[in-house]
Amino acid sequence: MFNYLNLVNMSDPLTTIFSIVLIVASYSTLVNGSASFREAEKKILDRIIGKGVYDPRIRPSGANATVDGDEPCIVKVNIYIRSISRIDDVTMEYATQITFREEWRDSRLVFDDMGGRIKFLVLTDPEKLWKPDLFFSNEKNGHFHDIIMPNVLLRIFPNGDILYSIRISLNLFCPMDLKYFPLDIQNCSISMASYGYTTEDLVFLWKAGDPVQITKSLHLPRFTLMKYLTSYCTSKTNTGEYSCLKVELVFKREFSYxxxxxxxxxxxxxxxxxxxxxxxxxxxxxxxxxxxxxxxxxxxxxxxxxxxxxxxxxxxxxxxxxxxxxxxxxxxxxxxxxxxxxxxxxxxxxxxxxxxxxxxIVGARRKFDTAKDSGIESSDVEDGPIGYAKALGSTKLPRKKPPxxxxxxxxxxxxxxxxxxxxxxxxxxxxxxxxxxxxxxxxxxxxxxxxxxx
Incomplete structure (x- = not known):
């Protein structure tokens, strides 16, 4: 690379002036190039989602769409569990904060990446794009986070892929079986499904590899998160068949408490x-x-x-x-x-x-003395010496052998x-x-x- 500082330090005045002019020109070119780059991004956004160009009411076509038919839009989902603040046994619910991410492809948003210079476009207004109508089926209440700015991320890639990420706090219903309380293990789920689009139009899939991430600093006062299980819970109703995803969080109650x-x-x-x-x-x-x-x-x-x-x-x-x-x-x-x-x-x-x-004792003694004076055998008299001895508690009487x-x-x-x-x-x-x-x-x-x- 050419060293401009060495040119400036030269003693020749003409060389010094030339160097200064060259530095100013280079800086001006850099600034204009950056401005033109941002202008190119603006033109791309105007071209793909400008007024009258993109209709967010229409869902994207499927991967194998043809003139005669269409395929459902595939949406890959993954979540990052930031915290679990409360698990309530009385109301049978738990509170969690998650980063929810969805990825899908919209062929209407394909653009030129200018030779690889544009990796993706960041959109600050997600309402301008079509988004899957996903809802949490076991949610009691929840809210988005808007401090300092809405915690929403939306990226558009050159091939039309879209990454949508948002931070949400949820209170979710968790039915508990307390027969083994407090030696129990509870399964609490996060269920996500399409509200209006049937499987003919929209299908949710878990992102391959690592569909659920959990913060390493997760700590619960009375429970331990043992593991999680991901599954599909597609259900049929009288209005159609709807795609559904489910993650089960297995909690073990801390017995030491x-x-x-x-x-x-x-x-x-x-x-x-x-x-x-x-x-x-x-x-x-x-x-x-x-x-x-x-x-x-x-x-x-x-x-x-x-x-x-x-x-x-x-x-x-x-x-x-x-x-x-x-x-x-x-x-x-x-x-x-x-x-x-x-x-x-x-x-x-x-x-x-x-x-x-x-x-x-007195009666037995009196009868014994009377019998003795009259010459009658004491054995013929009731309560004779034996009775007298019994009354006195004599130890000379024969005793039965104890069993x-x-x-x-x-x-x-x-x-x-x-x-x-x-x-x-x-x-x-x-x-x-x-x-x-x-x-x-x-x-x-x-x-x-x-x-x-x-």
Whole structure:
């Protein structure tokens, strides 16, 4: 390339003047060339979409159009998911922001690229061109973005290809199956279809290679996006057959959030209710207070969980968990009622026995002394020495050999009152039953999480 600076630095005045003139001329040529280039773009736009030249009401012809017939216009679609801000279990919807792109060919827009100098033309007013009448069939509401300028891109390529891109925020309906909540996996879709053009006029296709892109910074507080699936959902109605595209987003619910919000507190309440088994049965106030408080807290916990979920007609996994925990807490309270009743019954029987025992001893002794003085054998007298010994509780009487009992029965015989035996048995039975319930519960619902990942 010619170095103008070296010419300027030369000492010859004529050379210096010539160099300055050459630089000015070159700059003027560059500016005029750029202006003429923009003027060429303007002329091309006027020629292909000028007034009376292009009619946006008419759809483009198909790729294999002939004089006798026409083919449907093929529109290739791809989307870029920028964010997913909310997934609502109550309203069963989710909010997302996407960049939506469509590509099609319109033979009416073919132009000369001036030897490859014009790669594409950018159109700021997309209303001047025909566009596919696509709509989101599961949309609740949405809006375009107009700050600072409308977020719309439209490019026209020399061969007539058109790229249309727009940024949209959508609230989409997502029907959820909550039977396995909170160990569930939900499929939320984005459905797109032609509103007026049938498949004879318009066909949507996923762009080959990478039809859906997802931002790497996507983060959801309670869900993880596992994968996405693209499919076609062309449907027939009484007005015709319409082309449709569908992308399913598979979300896995983050269990750790619910583990510390629901499962751990419920377990703690159940265990706290078992503390009453170690409290003396005579401390009725303490045991009743503990049982009732645990029951009310558990009921409030269930109400709070159901308030954050939609009312459904089927039983959810969390309902089974909270319901069984409530039964265990209620069972601990009922256990104290039984213990208290048995304790009072044993006390009443003991009092009656103490009042009856002195009379039996005195009567047996008097009859035995009378028989001895009269020379009658004591064995012929009712309540003789044997009766007397029984009344005195003599240990010299022959005893029956105790029957063979199991280890648990022998251990339980160490406790003399029935109320104490019930409490001791409950200390073992309640945790054992709760462990069995946990084994069945997690065996049923945890594999669901693994199978859905396949």
């Amino acid at each position: 619910y583990l510390f919000l629901i499962y751990v507190p419920c377990c703690m309440l159940v265990i706290v209710s078992w503390v009453s088994f170690w409290i003396d049965p005579n401390s009725a106030a303490a045991r009743v207070l503990l049982g009732v408080t645990s029951l009310l807290t558990m009921s409030r916990q269930i109400s709070g969980i159901n308030a954050s979920l939609p009312p459904v007609s089927y039983t959810k996994a969390v309902d089974i968990w909270t319901g069984c925990c409530l039964i265990f807490v209620f069972g601990a309270l009922i256990e104290f009622a039984i213990v208290n009743y048995v304790s009072r019954t044993d006390t009443i029987k003991a009092d009656k026995h103490r009042r009856r025992r002195p009379q039996g 063979n009992r199991g280890i648990f029965s022998n251990w339980l015989s160490r406790f003399h009152t029935r109320s104490k035996k019930i409490d001791v048995t409950s200390r073992i039975v309640f945790p054992f039953l709760f462990a069995i319930f946990n084994a069945f519960y997690w065996t049923k619902y945890l594999p669901r999480d693994e199978l859905m990942e396949l």
